[in-house]
Amino acid sequence: MDPVAFNRRSLALPLLLAALVSLGVLVFSEFSHERLYEAGAYARRSLGLQELTREIQTLVLDAETAQRGYVLTGRAEYLEPYKLAVQKLSDRMRQLQALVPASASEQLQRADRIGLLIDTRMAEIETALALHRERGPEAALRLEQTDVGKETMDELRAELQRFTAHERAHAGALWTLWEQDILYSRFGMALSSAFNLFLLGAVYLLALRDARLREQANRQLLEHKAELERTVRERTAELSRAYRHLQSVQETEKSRLARDIHDELGAILVSAKMDAAWVQQHLSALEPEISATLRRLLLTLDEGVQIKRRLIEDLRPTLLDNLGLGAAIEWQTSEVCQRAGLRAHISVPEEEPEWPSEVAIALFRIVQEALTNIVRYARARQVWVELTLERQGVRLSIRDDGIGIGAEVKTEPLSHGILGMRERVMGLGGTFRIETPAEGGTRIEAFVPVVQGDIETTPLSARLRRRKTMPAGGHAVIRNRRAANRRGCGAPIRRAGVRLRPS
Ligand SMILES: Nc1ncnc2c1ncn2[C@@H]1O[C@H](COP(=O)(O)OP(=O)(O)OP(=O)(O)O)[C@@H](O)[C@H]1O
Ligand SMILES: [Mg+2]
Numbered sequence: 001m002d003p004v005a006f007n008r009r010s011l012a013l014p015l016l017l018a019a020l021v022s023l024g025v026l027v028f029s030e031f032s033h034e035r036l037y038e039a040g041a042y043a044r045r046s047l048g049l050q051e052l053t054r055e056i057q058t059l060v061l062d063a064e065t066a067q068r069g070y071v072l073t074g075r076a077e078y079l080e081p082y083k084l085a086v087q088k089l090s091d092r093m094r095q096l097q098a099l100v101p102a103s104a105s106e107q108l109q110r111a112d113r114i115g116l117l118i119d120t121r122m123a124e125i126e127t128a129l130a131l132h133r134e135r136g137p138e139a140a141l142r143l144e145q146t147d148v149g150k151e152t153m154d155e156l157r158a159e160l161q162r163f164t165a166h167e168r169a170h171a172g173a174l175w176t177l178w179e180q181d182i183l184y185s186r187f188g189m190a191l192s193s194a195f196n197l198f199l200l201g202a203v204y205l206l207a208l209r210d211a212r213l214r215e216q217a218n219r220q221l222l223e224h225k226a227e228l229e230r231t232v233r234e235r236t237a238e239l240s241r242a243y244r245h246l247q248s249v250q251e252t253e254k255s256r257l258a259r260d261i262h263d264e265l266g267a268i269l270v271s272a273k274m275d276a277a278w279v280q281q282h283l284s285a286l287e288p289e290i291s292a293t294l295r296r297l298l299l300t301l302d303e304g305v306q307i308k309r310r311l312i313e314d315l316r317p318t319l320l321d322n323l324g325l326g327a328a329i330e331w332q333t334s335e336v337c338q339r340a341g342l343r344a345h346i347s348v349p350e351e352e353p354e355w356p357s358e359v360a361i362a363l364f365r366i367v368q369e370a371l372t373n374i375v376r377y378a379r380a381r382q383v384w385v386e387l388t389l390e391r392q393g394v395r396l397s398i399r400d401d402g403i404g405i406g407a408e409v410k411t412e413p414l415s416h417g418i419l420g421m422r423e424r425v426m427g428l429g430g431t432f433r434i435e436t437p438a439e440g441g442t443r444i445e446a447f448v449p450v451v452q453g454d455i456e457t458t459p460l461s462a463r464l465r466r467r468k469t470m471p472a473g474g475h476a477v478i479r480n481r482r483a484a485n486r487r488g489c490g491a492p493i494r495r496a497g498v499r500l501r502p503s
Contacts, residue, residue, distance in 0.1 A: 018192075018199045025188040032181030039174040045099055046167040052096045053160045056114070059085040059092065060121055060156065064149065067125040071132055071140045082125065089118060104170075110163045117156040124149050243427040244358060251316075251361050258315035265308055273301045317364055325360045325394075326352050326387055329367050333385045336371040343382045349389050359448050362424040363387070363396050369417045370398040370444050378402025380441060393430065393449035401441040405434065421446070 066082035069075075093115050100107045128149075132140035280294040312318070320328040326348030337344035355363075367385065374380055380402030388395045409418065418434060421444070425432040430448035437443045 015199070018195055021188075021192050021195050025185070025192045028181075028188050029185050032178070032185045035174075035181050036178050039171075039178045042174050043171050045101075046171040049096065049099050049167050050164050052092055052099070053114075053164050056089065056092050056096065056118065057157065057160055059089050060118060060153070063089075063122065063125055064153065067128055068144065071128060071137060071144055074132075074137055079129075082129075086122065089122065093118065107163065107166055110159060110166070114156065114159050114163065117152055117159060121149065121152045121156060124152060240427045240429070243423055247362070247424065247427065248358060251358075254315040258312045258318075261308060261315070262312050266305075269301055269305050269308060273298060273305070276301060317361075320360055320364050324352055325355055325363060328360075328364055329385060329387055329396075332364070332367055333371060333383065336375065337383055340375045342374070342380060345382065345384045347384075347386045347388075349387060352387075352389060355394065355450065359394065359428060359450060362428055363394065363446065363448065366396060366421045366424060366444070366446055367398060369421055373417055374398075374400045374402065374442075377405075378442060390447075393447060396446045396448075397443065399437065399441060399443040401439075404436045404440060405442045407436075409434075 062081040063085035066078050066080065066085070069078035070082070093111075097108070097111050097115070100111050102108070128140050128143050131143055276294055276297050280291055280298065283290050283294070317328050317332070319331050323331075330346050330348055333344050333346050336342075371383070374383055378400045380400035382401050384397070384399040386395075386397045388397075422432045425446045425448060428448045430446060432447075433443075433445045435443050435445075
């Protein structure tokens with residue numbers, strides 16, 4: 001089962017239960033509050049009623065006592081409590097009837113009966129008083145000695161007691177109910193609190209479980225990511241190896257082609273040129289026309305030789321093999337810039353180690369491609385080429401002051417030139433950047449790491465350069481610069497202004 005769905009369901013059920021219990025407790029406590037309120041109101045009313053019944057009874061007794069005192073003594077002041085009772089009784093009876101709720105029909109009937117009994121009793125008292133007034137004290141005393149008033153009074157007392165007892169019983173029942181409610185409410189609260197505690201515990205456990213699951217999922221994701229990264233690294237390494245192999249096969253093939261052109265086509269051209277020169281020597285005096293044609297033939301052969309050299313140089317920059325990376329870059333840059341009318345600023349190290357051949361050829365090809373691009377697209381006037389030795393490797397930078405390169409080409413190069421440069425550098429485990437610097441133009445930077453063990457640490461002792469000052473005519477074949485220096489030919493060659501040419 002999906003753990004997230006399970007979590008949701010297992011969390012929803014206790015939450016629903018908790019909500020139901022809380023709702024139940026709330027409703028119950030509201031209900032019990034209502035009952036408490038009712039019981040309170042009833043208790044207040046009941047106390048009022050009991051007080052009233054007591055007062056009514058007292059008033060009737062006062063009236064009775066006053067009447068007796070008056071009959072016995074004939075003194076008018078004894079009648080004061082009677083008059084007061086007459087005044088108050090009707091008011092108290094109204095209050096009593098008003099306090100009895102309409103729903104308590106039994107009590108209402110009792111109240112009516114009490115009213116009637118009071119009226120009867122008061123009428124009896126009034127009769128005794130009237131008798132006293134009209135016939136004298138003896139007649140009133142005789143009436144007093146009969147049981148007429150006692151019966152009414154007993155009945156009234158009993159009715160008042162029943163009334164009060166009913167009120168007490170009802171208030172007591174309400175009170176008991178309310179106490180029950182309080183008990184239930186407390187029980188409900190306790191249950192709800194216990195449930196809430198249980199729920200909190202359950203939520204805590206679920207959260208813990210959820211966190212564990214998430215952690216586990218994260219771990220798996222990280223492992224998966226690491227696995228993927230490992231695979232990508234392996235594949236990249238494989239591709240790099242394959243690319244380097246292809247590059248080296250390509251370069252070997254180019255070298256073989258260059259050698260074949262040099263050895264075979266070169267030999268043919270040289271022997272043809274020698275033959276033509278011989279014929280010209282021997283025929284020049286006799287046949288001026290043929291001599292002119294032979295001169296043209298010699299010029300054509302020279303052109304052929306030039307083309308052969310350029311072809312060979314493009315296929316395999318022999319300067320690279322003979323003079324090293326710095327010199328080859330310098331020569332290439334000077335040549336291209338001279339042809340294209342660009343001002344070149346070249347900076348290469350005075351001394352450099354002998355780089356692994358794939359590093360040297362890769363950097364040289366990058367220079368070639370970058371220069372070709374500058375000539376084709378940049379509309380530049382100046383070019384800066386810099387080769388710097390660093391502790392971890394070698395850095396190459398080529399900059400122009402042209403129109404700059406489009407942003408889309410930098411990030412998504414679809415054409416082969418930039419892609420090839422990048423691939424070459426990446427294939428060697430280096431970094432490649434192409435950017436538009438603040439001062440304008442385009443800047444290409446490649447860094448190739450070189451492991452110390454890969455470098456032959458003997459530094460090159462001197463450099464053959466200054467190609468810019470060399471005249472166009474003549475050339476010297478330099479196979480080994482160190483050998484040339486040992487033989488002391490480097491300086492004389494330069495002094496003679498002879499153009500240095502690779503073999
Ligand atoms: N120095 C530069 N200045 C201005 N734009 C450049 C420069 N170098 C390259 N570009 C632009 O970048 C594009 C891609 O160059 P890239 O060398 O990859 O391909 P390309 O020269 O068009 O074709 P290919 O090199 O395969 O013959 C070019 O078409 C050009 O528009
Ligand atoms: Mg290009």
